[in-house]
Amino acid sequence: MEANDQSSQTTAKIVYLLMMVNIIIQFLGIIGVIIAYVHRGEAPEWLKSHYQFQIRTFWIGLVLMLLGGFFWVMGVGLFILIFWIVWLVMRCVKGMKYLDQHQPHPNPTTWLFT
Secondary structure (H helix, E strand, C coil): CCCHHHHHHHHHHHHHHHHHHHHCCCCCCHHHHHHHHHHHHCCHHHHHHHHHHHHHHHHHHHHHHHHHHHHHCCHHHHHHHHHHHCCCCCCCHHHHHHHCCCCCCCCCCCCCCC
């Protein structure tokens, strides 16, 4: 593996971690998605799928958070936000698993976990 590939892989792992920490410190997800947007063009082919997956994770997660906040007054919002947390952690953990195995993400456009 080239040094550039290793650096890109480390950057992708940092983005996954920022997305998970975003559960507690909200602005870190924005930093993570910006990093993903910046690095996806220069990344090796197999890492581009991870950056695409991370970008989609951010935007879909943002929609889930907004829905959770909107439906909070009806009592359903809490369940949506809990679902968002579980969904986000599972997506990031599975993404890091593929990243550690030096594999592209098998389905970067999915709304689900893999």
